[in-house]
Amino acid sequence: MQLFRFAGRVVLRHRGLLAIYVVALAAFGWLMASYVGTGSGPYEAVRPTVAVIDRDGSAVSGALAAWAAEEGELVELPDTTYALQDAAAKDLANYVLVIPEGYGEGLEAAARAGAEPPALECVVSYSDARGSLADERVRAGAQQLYALLAETDLTAEEAVGVARQARGEAETRLEVGVIEAEEAGLPSDYLVYMQFSTYALFGGTAILVACGLRSLGRDQPVTQRLLAAPLTETARGAQLALACLGVGLAVWAAVEALGALWCAGSLAAADARLVLLAQAPLLALACVGAAFGYLLWSLGATGDLAHAAGNIGSMVLTFLGGTWVQQASMGAAVTAVARLTPVWWVVHALGEVYAATGTTGGLVASVAAQTGLTALFAVALAAAGMALGRARRRG
Amino acid sequence: MRSVFSLMRFDLLQALRNRGVVIWVLLFPLLLATVFMFMFDGVPAGGTQAAAVGVVSDGSEGAEALAGALEELSSGDDAPIDAVRYPDEAAAAEAARSGEVCAYVVAAAGAAPRMEVPARESGTVDQAVVQLVLERSLQVSATLATVAEVAPEALSSPGAAVRLASALAGDDATTERLSVLRTESSEFARYYYAMLGFSSLMGAQVALLLVVSKRADGTPAGARRQLGAVDPVAQLASSLLAAWVVVFACLVVALLYMRLVVGVSFGGREGLAVAACAACALVSCAVGALIGSLPRVSTSAKDVVCTVATMGLSLPAGLFGEPSQRLADWLSANAPLVQAANPAVQVGETFYRLAYYDSLAPFAQSVGALLAISAVLLAVSALFMRRQRYAAL
Numbered sequence: 001m002q003l004f005r006f007a008g009r010v011v012l013r014h015r016g017l018l019a020i021y022v023v024a025l026a027a028f029g030w031l032m033a034s035y036v037g038t039g040s041g042p043y044e045a046v047r048p049t050v051a052v053i054d055r056d057g058s059a060v061s062g063a064l065a066a067w068a069a070e071e072g073e074l075v076e077l078p079d080t081t082y083a084l085q086d087a088a089a090k091d092l093a094n095y096v097l098v099i100p101e102g103y104g105e106g107l108e109a110a111a112r113a114g115a116e117p118p119a120l121e122c123v124v125s126y127s128d129a130r131g132s133l134a135d136e137r138v139r140a141g142a143q144q145l146y147a148l149l150a151e152t153d154l155t156a157e158e159a160v161g162v163a164r165q166a167r168g169e170a171e172t173r174l175e176v177g178v179i180e181a182e183e184a185g186l187p188s189d190y191l192v193y194m195q196f197s198t199y200a201l202f203g204g205t206a207i208l209v210a211c212g213l214r215s216l217g218r219d220q221p222v223t224q225r226l227l228a229a230p231l232t233e234t235a236r237g238a239q240l241a242l243a244c245l246g247v248g249l250a251v252w253a254a255v256e257a258l259g260a261l262w263c264a265g266s267l268a269a270a271d272a273r274l275v276l277l278a279q280a281p282l283l284a285l286a287c288v289g290a291a292f293g294y295l296l297w298s299l300g301a302t303g304d305l306a307h308a309a310g311n312i313g314s315m316v317l318t319f320l321g322g323t324w325v326q327q328a329s330m331g332a333a334v335t336a337v338a339r340l341t342p343v344w345w346v347v348h349a350l351g352e353v354y355a356a357t358g359t360t361g362g363l364v365a366s367v368a369a370q371t372g373l374t375a376l377f378a379v380a381l382a383a384a385g386m387a388l389g390r391a392r393r394r395g
Numbered sequence: 396m397r398s399v400f401s402l403m404r405f406d407l408l409q410a411l412r413n414r415g416v417v418i419w420v421l422l423f424p425l426l427l428a429t430v431f432m433f434m435f436d437g438v439p440a441g442g443t444q445a446a447a448v449g450v451v452s453d454g455s456e457g458a459e460a461l462a463g464a465l466e467e468l469s470s471g472d473d474a475p476i477d478a479v480r481y482p483d484e485a486a487a488a489e490a491a492r493s494g495e496v497c498a499y500v501v502a503a504a505g506a507a508p509r510m511e512v513p514a515r516e517s518g519t520v521d522q523a524v525v526q527l528v529l530e531r532s533l534q535v536s537a538t539l540a541t542v543a544e545v546a547p548e549a550l551s552s553p554g555a556a557v558r559l560a561s562a563l564a565g566d567d568a569t570t571e572r573l574s575v576l577r578t579e580s581s582e583f584a585r586y587y588y589a590m591l592g593f594s595s596l597m598g599a600q601v602a603l604l605l606v607v608s609k610r611a612d613g614t615p616a617g618a619r620r621q622l623g624a625v626d627p628v629a630q631l632a633s634s635l636l637a638a639w640v641v642v643f644a645c646l647v648v649a650l651l652y653m654r655l656v657v658g659v660s661f662g663g664r665e666g667l668a669v670a671a672c673a674a675c676a677l678v679s680c681a682v683g684a685l686i687g688s689l690p691r692v693s694t695s696a697k698d699v700v701c702t703v704a705t706m707g708l709s710l711p712a713g714l715f716g717e718p719s720q721r722l723a724d725w726l727s728a729n730a731p732l733v734q735a736a737n738p739a740v741q742v743g744e745t746f747y748r749l750a751y752y753d754s755l756a757p758f759a760q761s762v763g764a765l766l767a768i769s770a771v772l773l774a775v776s777a778l779f780m781r782r783q784r785y786a787a788l
Contacts, residue, residue: 016699024703028710032718035725043512046523082754084575089751091724098573119571126580129520136475136524139568140531144538147562152542152549166541170533173507176526178514179488185515192718304415312426319430324716334434355494 007243011212012250021204022254029196030262033189043176048094048130051077051087058104060145063160064120067141067167068097072134088123095134096123107142108156111149117142141167184357186274187266191354193259194278195323198343201282202289203314205251209244209293210306237389241294241382248290252283273359277367281349284374288342291381298389322347342377345370398625399633406637409608410601420601420642424594424649428587432657435583445469445477446521449487449499452480458502461532465500468528475524487511497521500529507533535563576751578660587659588746589714592739594649595675596705598642602683603701605634607694610687610780614694631780635680643676662750667758671745674765678738681772688779705739712739741765 012018050072052065075093077083087093098121106118120142124131141163148159256279260267267275292313296306318324320334321343330338338344349370356363410416450465452458465478479496481487487499491513498512498521508529512522539556542549550556608614609630611621621627650668653659661668686701711734713720726734734740745761752758 016695020699020702024706028706028715031710032715032722035718035722043517043522045526046518046520081575082752084573085577085752085754086757088575088580089747090727097570117567117569119569121573122570123573123575126582129524133520133523133527135570136527139566139570140527140534142568143565144534144563146568147559147565148538148542151555151559151562152546154542154546154549158546162538162541162545165545166534166538167530169537169541170530173533173537174526174529175507175509177509177511178517179491179511180514188515196715196718304413304418307415308418308423312423315427316430319434325434326717330434331436334436357492 004239004243004246007213007240008246008250011208011243011247014208014212017204017208017211021200021207022251023258025200025204026197026255026258026262029193029200030259032196033193033263043178045071046130046133048072048134049075049092050134051075051093051096053077053079053084053096053098055079055101056099056103059157059160060104060107061099063145063163064099064138064141065097068095068134068138071137084123088125091125093123094125094130095138097134097138098122104156107146108149111146114150117146184269184271186270186278186354187263188354189266190259190263190270190275191350193263194282194350195347197255197259197282198285198321198323198346199314199318200255201248201252201286202292202317202343203310204255205248205286205289206293206296206313207306207310208251209247209290210296210301210310211303212247213240213244213293213297214302214306237386241386244290244294244297244382245287247293248286249283251289252279252286256282271358274353274356277359277364278350278353280367280371281346281374284371284378285342285346287375287378288381291378291385295381295385295388298385298392300392317341317343320344327351342374345374349374399629399636402625402630402633403637403640406605406634407640410605410637410641413604416601416604416641419597420594420645421648423597424590424645425652427590427593428649428653428657428659431583431586431590435586445474446524447477447479447496448521448525449481449490449496450478451482451484451487451499451501453503455504457504461500461502461508464532465528476528484511498525500525531564535560538563577662577753578750580751584659584747584750585713585720585743587653587657588743589709589712589739591646591649591653591675591746592712592742593705593709593714594646595642595679595742596682596708596739598638598645598676598679599683599686599701599705600698601641602635602638602680603687603697604683605638606631606684606687606776606780607697609634627780631684635684638680638683639676642679643672646672646675660750661746664749667749667755668746671749671758671762674745674762674769675742678742678765678769678772681769681776682738684776685772685779688776690779708737708739711737712743714739735764736768738765738768741768 050068051074052068054061054065072095075087077087077093077096084096087096100118100121103118103120109115110117120138122135122138124135144163144166145156145159148154148162149156152159154162260275293306293310296309301309320338320341321327322330322338323343327335327338327344327347349367352363352366352370448465450462452462462478462480465476466480468474468476469478479490481490481499484499484501487496487501488511490496491499491511492515494513494516497516497519498510501509501511503509510522510526510529512518539550539560542559550559607617609617609620609627611618620630623630647669650661650665650672654661654665654668682704683701686697686704689697689700692700709715710719711723711726713723723734723740741761741764745758745765748757748761749755
């Protein structure tokens with residue numbers, strides 16, 4: 001096992017690569033995970049950021065503006081085109097309500113006449129559904145006032161008073177409870193960390209192996225000396241493959257140890273069996289990375305090429321796999337292609353472990369199947385690397 | 396001046412013959428843009444899906460009325476919720492825990508509806524939608540009760556209460572969505588602009604390569620060059636000029652690819668977008684020059700610093716998916732100066748402002764920020780170069 005130890009030591013001496021592909025990438029993952037939070041806690045209704053431009057100044061518009069502000073985080077916005085563009089472009093507010101001049105009078109007149117009410121104006125953020133939620137809330141408030149003015153003889157001010165009182169009562173009557181899990185599942189921040197670590201486990205491991213084993217390349221003098229050693233080709237190949245596997249194992253252990261350390265607070269309450277189960281697909285992915293690195297090394301990829309292949313491959317696979325954009329958001333064609341990549345199965349398995357609240361036979365079987373599938377990619381890549389390496393040696 | 400241009404020709408050749416420069420500065424942005432194009436193709440931009448909610452009814456008249464109302468809201472293409480019936484609370488709770496539904500509603504005789512949300516996923520937008528639906532339902536009865544208390548005469552005529560209840564549950568009130576930006580925005584546009592920021596910083600490798608090759612302590616060739624007849628300042632100028640030309644050309648190629656192949660909009664201001672590339676290339680050269688001029692740092696360590704800086708600065712620009720975009724939004728709101736000083740963020744902002752604002756003032760502000768960052772970085776690197784120029788001779 002001399003060659004195995006030697007190769008492993010050579011690879012792990014590349015401190016710069018370790019700093020970038022293990023420590024720095026793990027730190028970025030932790031930074032994003034810490035921002036996401038644990039995802040658990042008491043229920044608090046979503047509060048979109050809301051800006052109101054009231055060009056009317058009536059009792060009706062005042063009530064609508066006040067309700068919009070109460071149900072969201074109010075952002076001050078001047079009534080200018082530039083400010084509206086700024087808010088929309090920078091996403092300063094999920095929802096900007098513009099109450100046109102004469103809206104209050106128009107609503108009252110339409111209600112009394114049984115006509116269609118005038119429309120409010122709004123700017124809804126493109127970023128997520130919070131803006132649409134705020135829009136639903138505003139329309140609900142406007143509908144309430146319209147109904148009161150249409151079906152009663154109340155003045156606008158009285159209708160606003162009735163609506164305000166009724167809204168308060170409805171809010172207090174609705175009871176919202178929180179279902180406590182029987183067993184604590186994985187926290188959201190750790191899930192984000194694990195998903196982000198797929199980049200390092202595939203690309204980082206591949207680059208470490210390909211660049212780290214450079215000094216043992218076919219054209220290097222040390223290899224010529226090793227070829228003269230009393231070691232069969234099979235034994236030499238097996239020791240090198242084991243060394244690559246060892247590098248993958250080391251990267252996986254380092255990345256996951258850093259994750260466990262940084263997310264220790266949120267992981268303390270998590271089911272340890274689920275945490276361990278989540279490691280299986282990640283370990284398989286590190287093996288895929290090691291096999292890919294071995295393939296690159298067999299092909300004689302040097303520094304720049306190895307870096308490019310590792311990073312570009314990792315970037316493409318993690319995008320397709322659902323690390324950056326949720327798998328559920330992908331189109332059918334992209335999902336069909338993504339299923340042919342290892343990271344997709346890893347992220348899918350992690351999603352299943354995250355959704356679970358306890359380890360069941362079905363969950364373990366499903367994760368084991370997806371881990372096995374991921375490991376098959378490693379076997380295929382390693383076999384291709386061995387075949388190409390042998391062909392190149394004979395050539 | 397002639398010597399500068401003569402050196403620049405060799406610097407250009409040196410940069411273009413470097414495989415890393417071709418891969419990372421020219422090809423990588425094109426590949427990333429292609430990946431984005433396929434990833435976001437077919438994904439509904441800004442679309443909202445119905446919130447799946449469990450319903451548990453005790454079978455009483457009032458409970459069935461609420462369950463029926465929730466199921467009615469589930470029909471149609473624009474349904475806000477998707478109600479799923481469960482036989483008992485235990486089954487609904489299990490579905491909520493596993494993520495099948497975002498929450499479940501318990502409707503029972505003589506009691507207000509109760510909404511239950513899973514502890515691990517509480518406070519989502521979908522749950523707020525369900526809450527709004529339930530509150531609207533409660534508002535009908537609460538409003539009727541308040542009207543009966545405040546103005547009982549309003550409900551005295553036959554059928555008045557039913558008419559009011561029907562009007563309260565109606566959807567006559569509407570909002571009109573305004574389109575205030577120059578071009579239609581989407582959640583995916585951010586990725587492309589952030590990618591340009593990333594590409595600009597990747598371009599720092601060119602300046603790094605050329606500056607290091609001129610430093611006496613960088614390479615043996617650098618030591619010989621410093622002893623040559625050409626003034627070191629002219630050598631440095633030629634390096635930076637060549638780096639700027641290479642990065643500018645690569646950014647323009649990426650820009651053309653994004654515009655013509657991917658279809659990313661620059662608001663009909665493509666000429667100004669090319670001008671913005673000039674400022675982006677300058678900041679790229681400044682970053683590369685600073686890292687290249689760092690004293691007492693080996694060349695390989697400088698490569699590591701350049702890579703870490705590129706990725707680290709691109710993170711708050713929102714390149715790496717939704718979590719990084721949320722981090723970018725948080726930093727913009729809470730630490731705007733940090734974002735203002737980040738060249739990757741400023742590059743993305745430059746193109747964003749160009750495409751979406753009527754006024755060119757915000758664009759000019761971003762370009763000004765890029766020029767200011769470049770000036771500071773170049774001034775610091777000049778100090779380092781001045782002090783270290785003869786250190787290795």
